[in-house]
Amino acid sequence: MVKERGQKFVAQNRKARHDYHIEDTYEAGLVLTGTEVKSLRAGRASLVDGWAIVIDGEAWLEGVHIPEYVQGTWTNHAPRRRRKLLLNRKEIDKIATATSESGTTIVPLSMYFKDGKAKVEIGLAKGKRQYDKRQAVAKRDADREAQRAMARFNSGKR
Template identity: 75%
Template sequence: MPKEQGRKLVAQNRKARHDYHVEDTYEAGLVLMGTEVKSLRAGRASLVDGFVDIENGEAWLHGVHIPEYAQGTWTNHAARRKRKLLLNRVEIDKIERKTSEKGYTIVPLSLYFKDGRAKVEIALAKGKKSWDKRQTLRERQDDREKQQAIGRRLKGQE
């Protein structure tokens, strides 16, 4: 059987970019059980309540929901267990220093397979205030209206 190539997206946390200012992103491997991998390959996961915590110099992914594998037996996994992230020592130290500052957190952005291996993209982020969110939505709406006006102008409708 040929080796899997490319990137296959399993789950994405769109709300994270709405709720946080993303400053730095990292790609981390995941330590998973066999039934978790099978469930992910079926495209089932949710990153909505997920966050990363650093304990004893190790990064752990909490709150990510990977449902039990339907054909699994008594060896099935717990759906919301904490999972170890595989990062370099330098990256972990850098992230730990930043999160000790006020307002910083680590959130998962996406879960995917890269060349057959499960990866999670995590971001060092700072929470947005409600007025920041409104400003972002307003900028997005203005850009959309500007693009629509340009499109109408090019088509000769104005």
């Protein structure tokens, strides 16, 4: 059997980068059942409502929707069950101390396969205020317009 190489993205949480200031990111493994892996390999997952929590020194991923496997039988999984995250002890301790602060949460940013193993990228995040979101959109629009102007200038169309 041929071993997989590289990364294959399953899902990304674009809304997280819009709603939160991402301070730090971690790559964590996932403890999954067989039908969850098959469903992920089919490219079906949603991270939008997900979050992570540290309970008794273990990190858990909650609210992530991995739909039931279509060809699954009675062994199928619950779509929104709690899934264990595989992190080093130092990383778990660092995350636990950071989330004990008010306003800091752990959000999943992306889910992917890396060399055949299911991984999730989680981020320590602080919520953005409404005016922060508007400023980010305005800055992105201004940068895009500046890039267009530079491209027009460099192409000689002016």
